[in-house]
Amino acid sequence: MSKKIDIYAPCDGEVLNLENLSDEIFSKKIMGEGFAIKSNTSEIKSIFDKSFIEKISPKKNSFKLKADNLTFLIHIGLETFEIGSKAFNISFKDGEYVSKNDTIITIDKELTKDIETIQYIPIVMNLDDSEGYTIQNIKYGKVKQGDKIAEISLNIQTEIDKFNQLLERKSKYEKIVEEIYEYVGTKANYSKFYNCVTRFRLVIKDKSLINEEAIKKIPIVKGIKWNGDELQIIIGGEVYKVREAFEKLVESKVETAISKTSAKKITTKKSVSFKDKLLAAVTGVIIPALPVIMAAGILKAIQAILTQTGVLQEVNLGNGPGQQPNISSYDIYTGVTYIIAEAGLSFMGIYFCYNTVKYMGGNQVMGIFVGLALVAPFFYSSGSWASFKLFSIGQIDIAIKGYQSSIIPQICAGVIYCYIDRFAKKWIPASVDIVLRPAFSFLCTMLISFIILGPIMGIIESGVFAGVTALNKVPYGIGVGIFTLLWQPLVLTGMHYPIIMPIMLDQAANDTTSTILVGTTIGVLGQAGATLALVLRTKSAQTKSIGLGSLPAAFFGVTEPAIYGTNLPKFWPFVWGCVGAGIAGFVSGLLNVVSYSGATPSMGLIFVVGFVRGGWKNIALGCMVLALAAVISFLLVLFTYRDRPDEAKSTKSIARLIARIYYKKTNKKILNTDFKKDLDALNALWTKEQKQFIKDTDKLFSCIEKIDVKIEYYKAKEEKEKDALLLKIKKAVNKENLDKLNKLKADYDKISYQEKISVLDKERIELIKQRDPIIEKLDVFQEKFMDQTHKLLKNLASDSKYAKFIDIDAHYYNAVHSLDIAYGISEKMPIKITRKEVKTI
Incomplete structure (x- = not known):
């Protein structure tokens, strides 16, 4: 052409x-x-x-x-x-x-x-x-x-080919997923992958083939967790883009044959606990439906606001006094708004049946078919849902009915369909398979679901809800406070959604209120407040950068970037975030703050919409406890956080530990021995001049780190802008629009921050020149310090007959290397003698 x-x-x-x-x-x-x-x-x-x-x-x-x-x-x-x-x-x-x-x-x-x-x-x-x-x-x-x-x-x-060469440049996410793909052992080592709100999850066949350390070093990765054979790679809000890029990579990959040894390892069947299988399945089935739950909840809140302010009529369907038999009895604005707001919650079961069939590798369209049949509107008549009573157990009627908002029966129906369909595939002739198998599988699934499984699962669903909400009955807000305190630690385990899901599902099904669900967002804002204080307190440019980047996500419900990026590595900000949330949770329970259907933990500040239907008092109290969580956590971190342990204070603290162990082993006070002089000599090394030297070195390291962060910022910004233009170039290439391509190419070539990066590089080189002799001086002091500690600990071990005194060497190493450990120049040594061990001596 x-x-x-x-x-x-x-x-x-x-x-x-x-x-x-x-x-x-x-x-x-x-x-x-x-x-x-x-x-x-x-x-x-x-x-x-x-x-x-x-x-x-x-x-x-x-x-x-x-x-x-x-x-x-x-x-x-x-x-x-x-x-x-x-x-x-x-x-x-x-x-x-x-x-x-x-x-x-x-x-x-x-x-x-x-x-x-x-x-x-x-x-x-x-x-x-x-x-x-x-x-x-x-x-x-x-x-x-x-x-x-x-x-x-x-x-x-020829021109198009030039642009195709440009498109071969890999985007940020393409590079990331290529690394993940390689480090998890390629497609041969996982059976499925999916994502939740913040985690990219893969079901792994052989854990020994996973390069965990390499995965942790990928810049976007905040950490990893295992749930049985499910590898959870914690990413944050960008997880959806990672999953989409991973899907494209897998589709384009031509798998090469793996070695016989690897194949043998991979095909070895491993025992997986029922709990691990269940948690993985719950996550794979329920998490993909969260966008629907959240969207439906927000729409329901908007409807409630418009109703409370008198813009819309209050809808009450039924045949009783003050009720209307159908939605057309109301004005058009009220009717249309009601239909839009109710659609997500009233027919929620369909999404779960579809997700179940998809998770199990079945026919997804048939999954929708089964889900639709279970919520059939034929059960709805004269303003209420009809049913066919089978029998009663006590006060509970067991009946054939529709499962419009019941989740467990829908999930079970999806499982039944997949197993029946697999069974039918084995014996139905291929010539009539497409005609008979779908009908046979559907018919059997519906009969079992309506007559047997649906009623049983309905009872179980009620039981699960009752068990999870038992904590809510602990009086004086204590139950909500305990739950809120533990919510973010539960996030670390990956079990947070399976635990809270029964409450969310009951709200969706029965339009109930919950006091304990409020605690999830209180826990979220506790970590957000702690992160904000950490950003203000820290001198580390890297920590500030990571903290600032994670704050928007934290305030809107996604705390993993903040937890794994800053709070947990620094430890105490995470603890204080939980404590602040626990206090606010106690107040929330005491004041009986409630949320309504549609409000989920992933909403953060938007969770406020869940308070709306409770009236202005509930809104005010709800906002107050959310703010209280952030403020208490903020203040706790602001007044207690330090970037790193003070070297001199740590040395004195270790001396007290030594004195305690020595007394336990010899029944003698160390103050009355010659070792007191050795300990004093160590403390004396931290002179005023040495402390000032450490302070000046800290400032220099901080300046270098700030420049490093700026350089990374400009590199990331350039890559992001180029990736955005590449998407436009790709569309123009497909349309063979040369005029637009040349304009886009000109814009692409203009994107460069190399000039700014070069200026920063020159500054960095000058600072590195100043740093190198300082590091040499610091090394000399640290070696001198550690030489004295070696002699002291060796003599203590000999005198007390307690060989483990030598292990306190790690404590001293971490103390004297506090500065370089904080800036990643040295690695922290693992502590061998813990407080628990000291108590048992």
């Missing part, structure tokens, strides 16, 4: 081959391909129907025209550089558009009459942008101005 551009004669004259010219720069095509014209006139016009003047030379003896991203040089005469600009009269300026009838240059014949080569006008393509273009059908010989004298042919595919 090609594109044609016409070239017109710029003047009357004769078209010549470039090889006929006396100037070798043109005759040997050093300047590019083209032709020449021997002019009979003094006026030189444009060679294109439409173009613009890119550049007129200072001597005015040549100019460049650009048309369709191709540049041509038109040179007036040969060897005319010395003539001077007075010999040429220019009618246009750089950047102005011209047509083939516009005179660009007029030659002064009087000033140029002695120059024999003034008549020869070379016309050549610019070498820099002529790839893919060819000049065709050149009309040599006599021509008139405006005659078509040649064509430029552009091979569009």
Whole structure:
């Protein structure tokens, strides 16, 4: 496929081959391909129907025209550089558009009459942008101005190929998932993958093939957790993009055969506990439906606000007093709003049946079919849901009914369908499989679901809900306080949603209220408040950057980036976040703050919509306890947090530990021994000058880290902007839109932060020069300190007959290396003697 551009004669004259010219720069095509014209006139016009003047030379003896991203040089005469600009009269300026009838240059014949080569006008393509273009059908010989004298042919595919090469550049997420794919052992080592709100989950076949350390080092990864054979890679709000990129990677991969040894390992069947299987299944089935639950909850809250403010009528369907038999009895605005708000919650079971069938690898369309049948509107009549009573157990009627908002019966129906369908596939002949198998599987599933499983699962669903909500009955808000305190630790285990889901599902099904569900968002805001305080307190630019980046997500319900990025690695901010939340949870339970259906833990501040239907008092109290969680956690961290342990204080603390152990082993106080002098000598090493040296070094390290963070910021920003343009380029490539492609390519080439990065690099190099001798000085001091501790601990072990005194070496190492450990220069040594062990001595 090609594109044609016409070239017109710029003047009357004769078209010549470039090889006929006396100037070798043109005759040997050093300047590019083209032709020449021997002019009979003094006026030189444009060679294109439409173009613009890119550049007129200072001597005015040549100019460049650009048309369709191709540049041509038109040179007036040969060897005319010395003539001077007075010999040429220019009618246009750089950047102005011209047509083939516009005179660009007029030659002064009087000033140029002695120059024999003034008549020869070379016309050549610019070498820099002529790839893919060819000049065709050149009309040599006599021509008139405006005659078509040649064509430029552009091979569009050649141009498209250039952009395809550009598209081979991998995006941020493509690079990330390639690493994940490799480190989990490729497709051969996992059976399925999916995501929840913050975690990318893979069911692994052989754990020994997982490179956990490599996965943890991927910049976007906040941590990993195992739930049986399910690997949970904690990512945060970007998990959806990671999962989408992973899907594309898997689809494009051509799997190579794995070695027999690996195959043998992978196919080895491992025992997985029922609990682990159940938690993985619950996560895979329920988490994908959370967007529906959240969207439905927000819509329900909007309806409640409009109803409370009198904008809409209150809907009450039924046949009793003050009730209407159907929605059409209300005004159109109320009716339409009610239908939109109720659709998600009233027919929620369908999503869970579909997710179940999808999770088990069944026919997803049939999953929708089964789900629809279980919520059939035929059960709805005269303003209420009908049922066929089978029998009663005590006060509970067991009946055939629709399961509009019951989740467990829908999930079980999806499981039954998949097993029946697999069974039918084994014996139904292939020739009639497509006709008989779907009908047989559906019929059996519906009969079992309606008559047997549905009633049983309905009872179980009620039992599960009763068990989970038992904690809510602990009086004086204590139950809610305990639950709230433990909510974020539960997030760490990955079991948070399976535990809270029965309450959420009961709310969706029966439109009930909950006090304990409020605690989930209180727990979220506790961590958000702790993170905010940490950002304000820390001197570490890296911690500030990570904390600031995770704050928006934390305040809107996704705390994993904050927990794994800052709070948990620093430990105490996480603890204080839980404590602050626990206190606010206690107050919430005491005040009986409730939430309504649709409000979920993943909503963060938006959870406020769950308070709306409880009236203004509930809204005010709900907002108060959420704010209380953030404020208490914020203050606890603000007044207690330190970036790293103080070296001198840590040394004194270790001395107290030694004294305690020594007394337990020898029944002698260390103050009355010569070891007291050795301990005092260690403490004496932390002179005023040494403390100031550490403080100055800390400032220097902090400056270097700030520059590193800025450099990473600009690199990430450049990559993000380029990735966004690549998506647009990809669409333009598919449409073969060259004009748009060239514009996008120009925009792409402009994206560069290398100048800023270079400036920062120079600053960094200068600071590194200052740092290196300081590190040497620090190393000398640390070696001296550790030499004294080795001698002290060795003598203590010998005197007390307690060999483990030597293990306190790790305590001293971490104390003296507090600064370089904080900046990642050194690694913290694991503590071998814990407080628990000291108690048992």
